Amino acid sequence: MLQIYNTLSKEKQPFTPIVKNKVGLYVCGITVYDLCHMGHARTYLSFDIVLRYLRHLGFEVKYVRNITDVDDKIIQRAQQNNETPGELTQRTITEMHADFAALNLLKPDVEPRVTTHMPEIITVIERLIDKGYAYQSSTGDVLFKVNAYEGYGKLSKQDLSQLVSGIRVQTTSDKHDPLDFILWKGVKEGEISWASPWGEGRPGWHIECSAMNHKHLGEHFDIHGGGSDLIFPHHENEVAQSCCAYDTPYVNTWMHTGMVQINNEKMSKSLDNFFTLRSVLEKHDAETLRFFLMSAHYRSQLSYSQENIDQARASLERFYTSLRDVKANVDVEMSYGGYLAKFEAAMNDDFNMPVAVAVLFDIVKDLNKLDSNSDEAKDTAGALRHLGKILGILENEPEQFLQGDLSQDLTAQIEALIAKRIQARTDKNWASADAIRDELSALGVILEESKTGTTWRKA
RNA sequence: GGCGGAAUGGCAGAAUGGCUAUGCAGCGGAUUGCAAAUCCGUGGAUCUCGGUUCGACUCCGGGUUCCGCCUCCA
Numbered sequence: 001m002l003q004i005y006n007t008l009s010k011e012k013q014p015f016t017p018i019v020k021n022k023v024g025l026y027v028c029g030i031t032v033y034d035l036c037h038m039g040h041a042r043t044y045l046s047f048d049i050v051l052r053y054l055r056h057l058g059f060e061v062k063y064v065r066n067i068t069d070v071d072d073k074i075i076q077r078a079q080q081n082n083e084t085p086g087e088l089t090q091r092t093i094t095e096m097h098a099d100f101a102a103l104n105l106l107k108p109d110v111e112p113r114v115t116t117h118m119p120e121i122i123t124v125i126e127r128l129i130d131k132g133y134a135y136q137s138s139t140g141d142v143l144f145k146v147n148a149y150e151g152y153g154k155l156s157k158q159d160l161s162q163l164v165s166g167i168r169v170q171t172t173s174d175k176h177d178p179l180d181f182i183l184w185k186g187v188k189e190g191e192i193s194w195a196s197p198w199g200e201g202r203p204g205w206h207i208e209c210s211a212m213n214h215k216h217l218g219e220h221f222d223i224h225g226g227g228s229d230l231i232f233p234h235h236e237n238e239v240a241q242s243c244c245a246y247d248t249p250y251v252n253t254w255m256h257t258g259m260v261q262i263n264n265e266k267m268s269k270s271l272d273n274f275f276t277l278r279s280v281l282e283k284h285d286a287e288t289l290r291f292f293l294m295s296a297h298y299r300s301q302l303s304y305s306q307e308n309i310d311q312a313r314a315s316l317e318r319f320y321t322s323l324r325d326v327k328a329n330v331d332v333e334m335s336y337g338g339y340l341a342k343f344e345a346a347m348n349d350d351f352n353m354p355v356a357v358a359v360l361f362d363i364v365k366d367l368n369k370l371d372s373n374s375d376e377a378k379d380t381a382g383a384l385r386h387l388g389k390i391l392g393i394l395e396n397e398p399e400q401f402l403q404g405d406l407s408q409d410l411t412a413q414i415e416a417l418i419a420k421r422i423q424a425r426t427d428k429n430w431a432s433a434d435a436i437r438d439e440l441s442a443l444g445v446i447l448e449e450s451k452t453g454t455t456w457r458k459a
Numbered sequence: 460g461g462c463g464g465a466a467u468g469g470c471a472g473a474a475u476g477g478c479u480a481u482g483c484a485g486c487g488g489a490u491u492g493c494a495a496a497u498c499c500g501u502g503g504a505u506c507u508c509g510g511u512u513c514g515a516c517u518c519c520g521g522g523u524u525c526c527g528c529c530u531c532c533a
Contacts, residue, residue, distance in 0.1 A: 010463085030533070043533040073531075153462095156528075162461045163529070205531085227533030232462085234532085258464085259527065268532060295482090296472065301465080301526065307483095311471060315482050321496065346473090354473050358481040368497055430492055437494075448496050457495090 002057065004223075005299060005350045007231060007254040008155055012350050017222050018252065023054055023061045024221030026213040026251075028230055029111070031068040032092040033077045036099055037274040038293075038304055039260040039267045043227045045290060046257045046298035046351075048105045049391060050225070053347050056390045064216045065108035066209060067093060069115050070202055075191055085192050086115075099277045102286040103293075104392045112212040114203060118194045121203045121211040124245050125183045125196075133244040137174035140186030142198050146179040149240045155254060156232035181237055183207045206237040210245065219248040228256040228299075229266075258301045267304060275304065287401065288313045291393055294353045315357075316393070317402065317457070319384070322364045324398035324455070325372040328381035336383045339363050343387050353391070360387055360394075402457035414445055418454055421447075 003012040017023050027047045030040050044065070054061045068074075069089040078088040100107075114121070125142055128134035133149060136142050146152050146160070153160055163179055182204035187193035193200040203211075213221065219242075226235065235254065242250045260267045267274045280289060292312035296302045334340050339359055346355035363384045370377035388394030406414075417440050424433040437447055444459045 007463095028533070031531085036533085040533050046533095071531085157462055158529075159461075225533095228464090228527065229532055230528095232528055233530090257533070259533075261526075264525075266527065266532090270531065299464085300472090303471085305471095308471060311483050314484095315471095318482075349474095352473075354471095354481075358473075361481055365498095425492080428492075434493070446495060449491080449494080450496075455496095 002054075002348045003350055004253050004255065006252075007256050008251075010157075013253070015222075015253065017059065018220060021058065021060055023059045023223065024217035025051065025054070025061055025063045025223045025225070026209075026217055026221065027063070027065045027108075027224075028209060028226035028234070029065045029067050030096065031071055031073060032089045032096060033071075033074045034092060034269070035276040035278050036096055037267060037269070037276050038280060039227070039274065041099070041103060041277045041289070042260045042293050042302055043225075043257045044100060044105055045103060045293040047225050047255075048103075049294060049298075049353060050223075050255070050351060051106055052390055052392060053351060062110070062217065063106070063108045064110045064112065064213060066212050067111060067113045068205070068208065069093070069113045070192060071205060079190075095278070099281070102281055103277070103290050104286065104395070106392075110216045112216060114208045114212075117208065117212050117215065118196075118203075120215045121207055122184075122196050124207060124211045124214065124241065125198075127245040128183065128241065131244060133240075134183055135176065136198050139174050140199055140201070141174070141182050142184035143175060143180040144183050144237065144241060144244075145176065146181070146240065147177055149244050151243060152179075152240050153236065155239050156236045158232060158236070181206065181233065183241070206234055207241055209234075209238050210241040214242065214246070219246040219250070221251060223253045223255060224251040225255040225257070228258060229268075231256055255298075257298050258296070260304050261301050262304045264303075280309075284309055284313070285401070285404070287393060287396060288316060291316050294357070294391065294393075297354060298351060319360065319364060319388070319394055320396075320398040320401045321457075322367050323381055323384065323394065324402065325452075326367065326377050326381040328385050329375070329378040330382050330385055332379040332382035332386070334383075334386050336379050337363070337366070339383055339387060343390075347390075356387075356391065360384060360391075363387070399455075404458045410443070414440065414443065414456065417443075418447070418456065422454060 002015040004015045005012045025047070027044070030036055051061055051063050070085060074085050074088060078085040081088060125134060128144065129142070134142055134144050153163070160179070184196060184198050185201050185204055186198070187200040187202070191202070193202055213224070224235070239250060262273050265271060265273060288309060292309050293302070295308070295312060339362065342362070343356050343359045346352045346359060363380060367377060367380045367384065370380060385394055417436050421433050421436040424436060440447060440456070445456045446459050448455050448457065
């Protein structure tokens with residue numbers, strides 16, 4: 001049985017969907033003012049695996065991942081670029097989709113945007129005002145009255161009095177209470193805005209998610225996820241809004257992913273220590289990055305470094321080397337060899353990807369011992385492909401992965417040298433054979449020679 | 460100051476109150492003309508100090524260090 005760690009209860013809990021066999025999954029997406037970075041990639045890769053595994057278990061999952069396409073930074077960046085916010089976000093959304101596709105992330109079923117959900121957002125705010133949980137300030141903003149909600153702080157385990165004493169943000173005078181947060185922000189000169197009962201303006205950050213997941217998943221849904229940096233205040237505020245606007249339970253399971261670290265520090269835009277996914281994809285193949293991103297448990301921090309990515313590459317080379325000489329029987333039963341049970345045991349334990357991956361290595365070990373022409377080897381390779389697919393890996397052709405993309409010229413050059421070396425070895429001209437191997441090595445080619453023939457991979 | 464998480468072998472990274480994690484790297488052997496790949500074998504760890512226990516890396520308590528959140532953040 002699947003167990004998931006719930007931020008709300010701080011423990012692993014058996015997962016039972018609200019509606020039998022169906023799962024509503026909402027993940028906070030990115031604010032699209034720039035290219036996404038490795039931290040984003042980590043979070044969405046984690047939920048991609050959650051999604052794939054839930055589907056593997058037979059759940060019908062509705063995956064909703066929003067796009068924040070209006071906020072201060074978007075407005076600011078668009079002004080700097082001398083373009084409209086819409087032009088900016090259209091471009092960054094296209095880039096995001098390209099990056100995520102490269103990482104083999106499945107598409108969300110719904111990808112709602114703030115700018116197309118104004119009526120829904122306004123409706124939620126109206127409900128909050130009607131029920132006495134929100135008020136309009138003297139400056140025109142609409143604010144959520146935090147002390148009106150007794151449950152405030154239950155997700156992030158914050159105590160209201162401690163929050164007040166520790167508050168660092170300067171309080172604007174028109175807030176009744178420094179903890180109150182903005183639901184609707186009155187328009188300022190030159191900003192994009194929408195009409196509302198409270199005048200022209202735009203939504204505060206948190207309300208959009210409450211409105212969008214209400215629309216697409218209903219008042220009460222199964223899983224809500226995001227980076228652990230969103231727990232407070234974003235998700236705490238969302239809980240407050242949704243629970244006050246609607247009198248039903250809100251989210252059953254809250255899942256949060258660990259941060260990507262670089263030099264022992266969180267990777268983030270504000271620290272200016274980030275690597276865009278785009279720039280990393282230019283240097284490494286996408287599957288290596290995907291594998292790197294799943295190399296630690298999703299709730300742990302993940303340290304970004306060249307060495308760790310190289311290790312991911314080396315691990316994948318072991319998989320693909322093993323698969324290279326076997327024609328995998330992809331029609332083999334999922335449960336062939338008993339690996340699936342171990343794999344599921346790992347994944348059922350709060351999606352323990354490192355242990356699940358270790359099961360794949362068990363398969364490799366067995367596969368490498370078999371005669372690659374045997375049915376047993378083909379079936380074992382099929383089992384490896386099956387489990388890999390659940391994780392979204394090992395879907396490429398081994399030769400393609402191991403040799404990379406090469407120009408025709410280079411391929412011809414390599415093949416010619418290999419032919420020369422084969423001749424030299426036939427002639428037992430070892431000096432010449434070794435010299436040719438050195439030449440190939442200089443081209444970044446590592447030879448692999450066996451009784452059945454010669455092949456190679458890139459260094 | 461408050462809240463939360465973490466400290467495991469050279470690196471990455473799991474797990475468990477007693478039983479091999481796994482991958483990369485190292486070492487020895489098989490194989491190879493020599494390599495590569497592969498197989499077999501192997502060394503090496505649980506921050507620290509106490510406690511509970513027949514037995515703890517695992518449970519409890521005190522330290523130390525690190526990270527995240529408390530401001531926009533995945």
